[in-house]
Amino acid sequence: xxxxKSAKSYVGKAKKAKLVTVGDVAPDFELVDPSGAKHKLSxxxxxxxxxxxxxxxxxxxxxxxxxxxxVYKSTPENVRRYGPASESDTSLALSDTxxxxxxxxxxxxxxxxxxxxSFAILAQSRFRRFLKLLNALRDACWGTNMDMxxxxxGDFMIDENGVIxxxxxxxxxxxxxxxDRVEAFIPEENRCKCNKKDCIxxxxxxxxxxxxxxxxxxxxxxxxxxxxxxx
Numbered sequence: 676x677x678x679x680k681s682a683k684s685y686v687g688k689a690k691k692a693k694l695v696t697v698g699d700v701a702p703d704f705e706l707v708d709p710s711g712a713k714h715k716l717s718x719x720x721x722x723x724x725x726x727x728x729x730x731x732x733x734x735x736x737x738x739x740x741x742x743x744x745x746v747y748k749s750t751p752e753n754v755r756r757y758g759p760a761s762e763s764d765t766s767l768a769l770s771d772t773x774x775x776x777x778x779x780x781x782x783x784x785x786x787x788x789x790x791x792x793s794f795a796i797l798a799q800s801r802f803r804r805f806l807k808l809l810n811a812l813r814d815a816c817w818g819t820n821m822d823m824x825x826x827x828x829g830d831f832m833i834d835e836n837g838v839i840x841x842x843x844x845x846x847x848x849x850x851x852x853x854x855d856r857v858e859a860f861i862p863e864e865n866r867c868k869c870n871k872k873d874c875i876x877x878x879x880x881x882x883x884x885x886x887x888x889x890x891x892x893x894x895x896x897x898x899x900x901x902x903x904x905x906x
Contacts, residue, residue: 694781697842701726701833702779706746706769709755714767716744716776720837725860726780727830732857735875737765739865746771748826777826782844784825832860 695702705715716726724742725732733743743766747754751770771777830852832841841860843852858866858876867874870882 695779695839695842697839699839700837701831701839702776704771704776704779706771706776707751708767708769709751711751714744714769717837719744719833721835723835723860723862724833725830726776726833727828727852732854732875733766735858735867736861737763738867739861741765741861743767744769746776748772748774748777774826780829780831782829783827783846785827785846786825830857832857 701716703715703717705713707713719742722742723740724744725736726744726746733745736743742764745766745768747768748771749757750772754768754770769776827845827848828850829845830843831839834840841852841856843850843856845851854875854877867876867879869876870879870886872880872883872887874880874883
């Protein structure tokens with residue numbers, strides 16, 4: 676299912692609710708990275724870019740020439756402490772302490788969904804990872820800033836003209852855009868074809884297994900195959 680087709684079902688309701696949606700020009704914002712450098716969304720015009728809070732697909736987007744802007748409703752210090760270890764021109768972590776970008780993109784808040792999502796992360800993660808989450812929550816809550824905790828995330832796929840071509844507003848903290856829609860945003864000629872067993876792309880993992888099974892079958896039949904010659 677392509678980006679345009681998968682997004683159409685959302686557009687009608689979003690327009691009725693007067694939300695920023697597919698087909699709209701992405702609202703501009705200016706945020707800082709952990710070093711204090713300012714980055715304006717409109718400065719990325721001419722490139723495909725993804726505004727989200729996840730970084731699992733960063734390498735995938737990087738190889739495809741797509742810029743990833745991960746926006747966190749937290750201080751630059753916390754983004755530096757708990758965010759990604761490295762930054763580049765195609766992958767940036769930005770601090771949005773006041774939530775200006777979240778407001779412009781009209782992302783909802785829900786303390787119940789955020790807390791429920793945190794416990795879901797605990798259920799499927801290692802203890803050390805959960806401690807890291809607790810530390811982040813502690814720092815966010817310090818000074819009664821519960822607004823950071825209530826904020827639900829979203830994903831916005833934006834084309835070279837600054838137009839939103841697909842989006843996903845989470846209803847729970849652990850919700851994320853389905854991967855087929857993420858990959859559909861990448862031009863077909865730039866999509867991953869590594870066929871590695873640990874690739875984030877399901878198609879590559881499946882192809883790897885097919886190749887492995889074919890190789891195993893060739894080895895097996897090659898040892899016992901009758902070449903037709905007389906003994």
